[in-house]
Amino acid sequence: MEIDTETVLKIAKLSRIKITDSETSDIQKDLNRIVKFVKKLAEIDIEGTGEFSFGKTYLKDMRQDSVTINDATDDILKNTKSKNQNFFTVPKIVE
């Protein structure tokens, strides 16, 4: 199934990326090229195959869930364009 214009706009919305009317058609073409390429996966028999995992090497040495103090508030806030005291600020969310 081809990705239609409506689907492009839907996934752009889900991705929180604004796309203009003039961009839509090029993006649609590119996405369909990629989808056509990855459709090859439909050819393969995956009956009885499990999903990939790295096995037992990983995630067995989880660190303790303990409190660490990281007093870097000022350093972290240096990177934002919009703050008020020790808070990031965003457009008003509640009425």
Add this chain to the structure above:
Amino acid sequence: MNKLKLTELGIKESIDLLNKKEISATELTNAYIQKIEEGSKLNAFIEKTFDKALMQASAADNVIGTEAQKALCGVPLGIKDLFCCKNIKTQAASDILRNFVPPYESTVTQKLWNEQAIMLGKLNMDEFAMGSSNETSIYGPAINPWKCTGSDESLTPGGSSGGSSAAVAANLCAGATGTDTGGSIRQPAAFTGIVGLKPTYGRCSRWGIIAFASSFDQAGPITKNVTDSAIMLKAMSGFDPLDSTSAKIEVPDYEQALGKDIKGLRIGLAKEYSLQKSNSEANRKLEYAISLLKDLGAEIVEVSLPHTEFALPTYYVLAPAEASSNLARYDGVRYGHRANLDTNDSIIELYEKTRSEGFGTEVKRRILIGTYVLSSGYYDAYYKRAQKVRSLIKNDFDQVFKKIDLILTPTTPTSAFPLGSKGTQDPVEMYMNDIFTVPANLAGLPALSLPVGLDELGLPLGVQLIGDNWQEPLLLNTAFNLENALDFERKPQNWWA
């Protein structure tokens, strides 16, 4: 030794001269600084940290010859812009991270500084490591130091670690860090005639490396030779409590593993990894490498990895899916670019406008396709299916490694191509570059690219060795043997200075 020659040295050779006090770390660092300034046309360094470098060099000079001296003391390195470095601008070559200054250091770079290496600056790359030519960088592409014989056309240094490969190949640093999600260390190394190693998944900590596709991303060294790769890998590797996917497996002394003979080693050639043009110089170079390995006592065995043709489609479902999730954090609120808003704009407009302005075309494309394959109605057909195919691909390798020790393949289908020549009409054309490198990432296996000679255009070609999990010592030693037998000379024409 004159200044120009100093920068031709590799890591090991530099350490030897520093230890003999024939040169100082400050002298070596100044020689590289001069080379970087002269090599600005290569567009490899996008952030220079010369003041820091000279301070580190002075500190190194104070400890050389004392008990406080560490393994990389006084060695000047370049760092891919994907590694967060404390108080140094780090942008992943993206506009969405414009002027981001991390308040912390990545584990891998911290380990390098703990070994007293010197930081020359940050290196160019494809935006968020998404690309195979360095052309998606917000800074414009790094340029390959090599050119076709008789041509002035600018070539790609490969991607995504194109700044790293250009800088190392042109002697702008003694070695560099890279990251490899689908070939981003090995392909640039092949395109520039140097050595690139992607370690086993979990060998190096991913903490502080800006995430692209977390189940694929691995850091690794990009160096002038195999010995340097072994030295750098040791410094970069090890378990990190801050990355739960880093493995608690002892780090061997990789340099110690070099120099053993490879008699009786079983090396597999997979028929699925053949080059299209059998009568090409690339094929002849591959055959030559095979004949040298035989001369060294290795046994060449034909093997089959039957699901190889599904590797790229699998990768181009899973990697964008992971990217779409990882890159959700760029919202304009906490760091980087933030769009100017109209009076009545809501927080949704803040997100949408910021991301639309901040991400480049290829990054947006991958976020969109990743969102699509994860979205309701398509998840099973794409994402879940690709996860299962990834199992089949891993199983192919598991079966083959019961019979052989290593696999030998070409690193890339071609040598370096001209900038602007690929993927402008169809993004998939660029993705085909990763055909020989992606399977190792899907399976999490270590793989190394070694220069094997020049093609008919006068450009370097690489061969790739793929090993089983944690077989970096064997991989490096085999590459070391082959490197000695090949006697490849890395000498791009010095057109940039």
